[in-house]
Amino acid sequence: MMKHNFCSGLRKFRLIIGSGVYNCVFIGWTAVAVALMMLFQPFPRMVAQHAVKVWAWTQHWALRGLVGLDFEIRGMENIVHGAAIYACKHQSAWETYFFYLLFSDPAYVLKKELMQIPIWGWVARKCGAVSVDRTGGATALKTLVRDVRDRLSHNRPVIVFPEGTRTRPTERLPYHAGIAALYTQCDAPVIPVALNSGLFWGRRNYRKQAGCIIIEFQPPILAGMKRKQFMKELEETVESASLQLLEEGMACFPDTRVASLERRKNLKGIL
Numbered sequence: 001m002m003k004h005n006f007c008s009g010l011r012k013f014r015l016i017i018g019s020g021v022y023n024c025v026f027i028g029w030t031a032v033a034v035a036l037m038m039l040f041q042p043f044p045r046m047v048a049q050h051a052v053k054v055w056a057w058t059q060h061w062a063l064r065g066l067v068g069l070d071f072e073i074r075g076m077e078n079i080v081h082g083a084a085i086y087a088c089k090h091q092s093a094w095e096t097y098f099f100y101l102l103f104s105d106p107a108y109v110l111k112k113e114l115m116q117i118p119i120w121g122w123v124a125r126k127c128g129a130v131s132v133d134r135t136g137g138a139t140a141l142k143t144l145v146r147d148v149r150d151r152l153s154h155n156r157p158v159i160v161f162p163e164g165t166r167t168r169p170t171e172r173l174p175y176h177a178g179i180a181a182l183y184t185q186c187d188a189p190v191i192p193v194a195l196n197s198g199l200f201w202g203r204r205n206y207r208k209q210a211g212c213i214i215i216e217f218q219p220p221i222l223a224g225m226k227r228k229q230f231m232k233e234l235e236e237t238v239e240s241a242s243l244q245l246l247e248e249g250m251a252c253f254p255d256t257r258v259a260s261l262e263r264r265k266n267l268k269g270i271l
Contacts, residue, residue, distance in 0.1 A: 018066040019208045025062045029055065037123045048126045049105055056100035063094075068210030069200050071098070075217035078191060083152040084220070085190045087179055087234055089242045090161035091169055091198030094213060099159050107151040109144070109160045109178075128156070132178060134164060144178055145185045152188050162234065169198035169246050175235050180227045183234075189220035192234055194241030196249045199256050211253040214245045 033055045040048045063069050071094075079102075088095055099106040108129045115121040115131040125131075130147045133140040151158050160182065162175040183190050194216045200209040218237050221230065250256065 016207060018068070019206060022062055022066040022208060023206065025066070026059060029058060029062075034120050034123055037126070038119065040126070041122075045126060045128055046105065048123065049128075052097075052123075052127055053100045053104070056097040059097055060101060063208070067208045069208055069213065070211075071213040071215060073102070073215055073217075075219075078217040078219050080157075080189055080191065080220060082155045083157070083188050085148070085152075085158045085160060085179075085182055085186065085188050086193050086217075087160050087162050087190055087238065088193035089195050089238050090163055090166050091195065091242075092166060092201035092203065094197045094201050095161075095195060095215070098215065099157070103157050105154075105156050107148075107156045107158045109148070109158065111164070130158070134176070141178060141181050145181055148182055149186055152186060158182075158188075162238075166203045167198070168203060169196065169242075172239055175231060179234065180231050183221070183223075183225075183230050184227060187223060189222055190230075190234065191220045192218040192237040192241070194218065194238050194245055196242065196245035199246060199249045199253070209253070209256045211249065211256065214249065216241055216245060 033051070037048055037051055040051060060071075086099070096108070099108070105128075107127075108124075109132055110124060110129050112131050112133045115124055115129070128151060130144065130151060132144050136143070148158050160179055162179040163173040164176050165173070167173055179190070182188075195213065197213045197215070200211045200213055218241060221233060221237075225233065
C-alpha cells in the first residue's frame with residue numbers, strides 16, 4: 001500500500017513538473033514563433049502556413065515528451081481530401097493546433113476578438129483564418145458564409161467549433177447558427193468530429209495529464225437536410241461520440257482529474 005501511494009505520488013509530481021515545463025515551452029515558443037512570423041509578411045501565405053505547421057509539430061513533441069500525452073486518430077476513411085467543413089467538439093487548446101498536424105493548409109474559423117490580438121491576429125489573417133463576429137447578427141453570418149466559400153474554393157479544409165467556446169468534458173452547450181448557415185449555403189460536406197481532449201488538457205487547467213487523446217471523424221453529413229434536421233443530426237453525432245470517447249478515456253486512464261471527479265460524484269449519489 002505504501003509503495004503504491006509512493007509511486008502514485010511520484011507520478012503526480014512528475015506530471016506537475018512536466019506540465020510546468022511544457023506550459024513554459026508552449027507560451028515561450030508561441031511568443032517567439034509569432035514574432036518570427038512577422039518576417040514572413042512579404043512572402044506568400046503558404047510560407048506562413050508551413051511555419052505554423054512546424055510550430056504545431058514542436059508543440060506535439062514537447063507535449064508527448066514532457067507530459068506523456070499522445071493522440072490517436074479514428075475514422076480516417078471519413079476525411080475528405082479537399083474542400084470540406086469540419087465541425088469539431090472544443091474542449092481544450094489542443095484541437096486549436098491539431099489540424100495543422102493533419103492538413104497542410106487548414107483554415108480555422110475564429111472569433112473576432114482573437115483576430116484583434118496584436119501580432120497574433122496578423123499571423124492568423126496571414127494564414128487565411130476566418131473571423132466571425134458572434135454579435136453581428138445577419139450581416140456577420142453573410143460575411144462568414146462569404147469568407148468560408150472563398151476558403152473552400154481554394155480546396156482548403158475549414159475548421160469550425162460549433163459551440164463557439166471551450167467546454168468541460170461533461171458539458172454541452174447549444175450549437176451556434178453559423179454552422180447551419182455554412183451547411184445550407186456553402187455546398188460542401190460537413191464532417192462531425194468528436195474528441196476527449198478535455199480529459200487530459202482541461203480548460204484553464206495548469207496541469208496536463210498523461211494519456212492518449214482520441215479524435216474521431218464521423219461520416220460526412222451530405223447536403224439536402226433541412227436546417228433543424230441538420231443541427232439535430234450534427235449535435236447528436238458529435239456529443240454522443242464525444243461522450244463515448246470520454247468514458248473510454250476514463251476507463252483507460254482512471255487517474256485523470258476528470259475521472260476522479262466523476263467517481264466522487266457517483267459515490268455521493270450512492271451514499
